[in-house]
Amino acid sequence: MAGNKRVTLAEVAALAGVSAITVSRAIRQPGIVSEKVKNRVEAAVRELGYVPNPAARLLATGRSNVIGVVIPSITNNVFADVVSGIYDAVEGTDFEVQLGNTRYSPSQEEGLLRIFSSQRPAGLIVAGIDQTAASLDMLASIDCPVVQIMELSADPVGHCVGLSHYEAARHASAHLVEQGYRRVGFLGARMDPRTQRRFSGFREVAEAAGVFDERRVCTTTTPSSVTLGSQLLADLLAKAPDVDAIFCNNDDLALGALFEAQRRRLSVPDQLGICGFNDLEMVSAAEPAITSVFIPRYQMGRQAVDLVTQGIASDGENPTEIRDLGFELRARRSTARKQD
Amino acid sequence: MAGNKRVTLAEVAALAGVSAITVSRAIRQPGIVSEKVKNRVEAAVRELGYVPNPAARLLATGRSNVIGVVIPSITNNVFADVVSGIYDAVEGTDFEVQLGNTRYSPSQEEGLLRIFSSQRPAGLIVAGIDQTAASLDMLASIDCPVVQIMELSADPVGHCVGLSHYEAARHASAHLVEQGYRRVGFLGARMDPRTQRRFSGFREVAEAAGVFDERRVCTTTTPSSVTLGSQLLADLLAKAPDVDAIFCNNDDLALGALFEAQRRRLSVPDQLGICGFNDLEMVSAAEPAITSVFIPRYQMGRQAVDLVTQGIASDGENPTEIRDLGFELRARRSTARKQD
């Protein structure tokens, strides 16, 4: 049953005493062949260890079983969870996942999409809504379900599964204000469009509450890291020593900021409130536990795949769906300034 | 140049005024067609936006450009970095990466390998050396370069790029002893074979130094997390309150243990030394910074791809290579008990 030479349909057919096309049908649509033949074919398949050749199938049908996934980073925990949801959702189906990594570069994304679209994918899942015009053109004209994830688009090219990062940031910022913090600051890394939307949410709430100050904003285009969070807090304290709370662009920064606060013997949450974003597992375990905004990363992956498979099942003509998966502020000790 | 209907070789050939096969050659082996024809073909390719159909190519050549990668988890930072190295190394070549996730299940691994081998991959990269007998059979008989990564095998099925986790753990454990800790413990999660090898390293060094005690070993088969690190330390302190240092199976546990120590006002490193494994970015940023064993994850990915591409270039008959990429103990404050 091992053996490394390929077994073809024809060989299975010969062994089962039927024609090749019948074997093909027995495998793909077991319902339409007779019980007897199906059993014979199954036995032959098992005996020879036959595995279909996907390339031949693809060539013959012009449709692949590959769901292309385009994300900006594979090391970022957020996308790792999304991808995990995608893989789990694909498990047990006939689909395969093909990952593409844009490294946060719109032009690399364009290149990846060009390649993907030339391979007649079964579906396409892309992170974000900030594609280039050319990328959007490709997505609009490609003949397969397309799902944008992470965010909600006012003008989606296909389906959309995500949440409003702007609203989520507003929520978190309002929480800081509610907790009594009056000199709130912002720590941001990478500053990609998604981050900037979070920043606007923060800024608007802070301004409305009259607690916004440019001096308390520390951002960089450098990729995020825990170490960077420490540095950014150090920079912020240098510029604005009176800051009493920070909203961090993501949890790495928040954790780094917590460590820096510990180094400086700044008590969290009393002297400094810290709020992160994403709610990675580690921030809930921190001491003190860090407040963060949970976003349903894993679910986004799963549901994106669902939309793709549904789109294929309904043969394309189902309406564009926009799923707002929301977010959840998880208030923890790091922002518990008021007694509770 | 956009357009979503496929452009075929034949159309390019017609436009360039040559035959299909000439176009094929102009693309794959530009050296063997005349300058004039090559230019005409290139112009036609550009004008039509031609992209080769990989399925047809695969069917015709019987060789795909897919490097299969089999790892136990996609969310684990360690593998994320390995995968990142793999993707970076593949970038700019003609190869593609196809990821398979075993979820630490040998039988799932076997299934994945079965699928991969049926697709005539260009190469196969698998994590670890603890495959089932059936998996090893497949790997041994498959007609493409195979690379086992993460560890060093005494009896590799193909190439090997990794390090001795046993030795690395010995090193880290010896460090704890050197620092003057005398009641060292071990925290372990998942307890997969790789983890167990680390445990043996720890155990042997601790026993040799006369500081080993079963009561100071806390392990679980649960997947690792920061929260789990806190719990395991709590369990350990309940069983053996006199423990003065811990070697943690990985950095998540180490960070969780640090947080738990902070909650209990146990001073690190004086009352409790903490050593992690992997040297993820976050532990170096922690307060106090956590000692850990760096392993060249990213490089493992890169070099695995190199071995695959070399193997293909040399057409199979290059000798099996075993690359020990080593490790590096990064001693930090969390184990700096002696004055320094």
Added chain:
DNA sequence: TTGACAAATGATAGCGCTGTCAAGAATGAT
């Protein structure tokens, strides 16, 4: 100029599978 040889290009077949249509077998109503 001619022939010998190399370089460049083309014709043909086929990779393994599935879509399409045609034919045969089974079923039920009359």
Added chain:
DNA sequence: ATCATTCTTGACAGCGCTATCATTTGTCAA
């Protein structure tokens, strides 16, 4: 028993590309 209908099965062609061999063109020495 006969015919119409459905259910099963098969023959054939072709998806887009490349391996192989055949042919044409170009180059150089005699």
